[in-house]
Amino acid sequence: MIEFKNVDLVFGKNPERALPLLDQGYDRDRLQSETGLVLGVSQANLKVNKGEICVLMGLSGSGKSSLLRCVNGLNPVTRGEVLIEHKGEVLNFFDADHQTQRDIRMKRISMVFQKFALMPWLTVAENIGFALDVQGLSKEEIARRVDAQLELVGLTEWRNHKPSALSGGMQQRVGLARALATESDILLMDEPFSALDPLIRQQLQEELLQLQSRLQKTIVFVSHDLDEALKLGNTIAIMKDGCIVQQGNPQDIVLNPATQYVEDFVAHTNPLHVLLCGDIADPLTVLPAKDDHYCIDTKQDCWFNADTGDAQCQNQTIKVQRWQEGDSMNDLIEAPTLVSASASFHEALEIRHRTGFVVLVECNDRSLKVIGDDQLYRGLLGKLG
Structure with missing residues (x-):
């Protein structure tokens, strides 16, 4: 134009x-x-x-x-x-x-x-x-x-x-x-x-x-x-x-x-107004792993299965919920949450606070990354990359 x-x-x-x-x-x-x-x-x-x-x-x-x-x-x-x-x-x-x-x-x-x-x-x-x-x-x-x-x-x-x-x-x-x-x-x-x-x-x-x-x-x-x-x-x-x-x-x-x-x-x-989930997320491999399962919560002994998209927490299966931009945060339950890489840093912070679980990020190439407390803290401090 x-x-x-x-x-x-x-x-x-x-x-x-x-x-x-x-x-x-x-x-x-x-x-x-x-x-x-x-x-x-x-x-x-x-x-x-x-x-x-x-x-x-x-x-x-x-x-x-x-x-x-x-x-x-x-x-x-x-x-x-x-x-x-x-x-x-x-x-x-x-x-x-x-x-x-x-x-x-x-x-x-x-x-x-x-x-x-x-x-x-x-x-x-x-x-x-x-x-x-x-x-x-x-x-x-x-x-x-x-x-x-x-x-x-x-x-x-x-x-x-x-x-x-x-x-x-x-x-x-x-x-x-x-x-x-x-x-x-x-x-x-x-x-x-x-x-x-x-x-x-x-x-x-x-x-x-x-x-x-x-x-x-x-x-x-x-x-x-x-x-x-x-x-x-x-x-x-x-x-x-x-x-x-x-x-x-x-x-x-x-x-x-x-x-x-x-x-x-x-x-x-203020990084909350700028960065996206794809900017602050890390590969799943930063998490403790065994047999293609990744530990997303050590206190609850919760392990995420990247193949099935489910999580095992204290011998119970928890289905991962998906949140998309425009959805209400009030509908979230206490469960791991999957978002797109284009979701905002601010939204990831609120999801982490509401659900008590890490945020799983689906990238454009369909690979998965994770946002936990470490990624949130580094994003807030501007210590990315």
């Missing part, structure tokens, strides 16, 4: 004069000191697949918002391409004619800002429908979309209120509804929750994930909060001084930091 290819973005007068200097290896500081030009983004290569959330993150000034704004042309690239899938073909936004760029901005891409950017003289419903009116849609179509978005974000009863009557979280939901009302495929979110209180921020993160599960937008989300990035992102690109220093899924970022900068970033991450 979106791809950045060798994107350089330089701010200042005649930014093209920076390009030969960048090719000679000039970094941001040297370029600015010698030319007065500011390097916003350097040689960015990143692909955002359709229907996924890609989080651009880094410290202030790292270039994440600058790169985001290249998608809709708010920041014209100095060199490189921003490829967007449009009407069945992939085109470079900056090579497209004016009308095509206008169509993409108005119908394919929506943006949610950190500052809510609501018009205080308009009602909630009027704010949501403003962009639709600019597009020239009929009053009936505008009303239909506004009603649908008000219901989606839970603000139907507030439709006739002005923004000043709403809390910060509610105002941000209006901004999100306004972006969604255009029914665009691509959603750009520039630190949309950073100005909110922690509880409201967490609530809106959950609401965004719920909406995404239904709408499957292609979302580029800017954040300086790693926990937020790990919670929301299918992929994460960490930036420093205008460069993407590492990109990958949340587990890759936490388990395999590419640089000291990334390692410092992830050092204090």
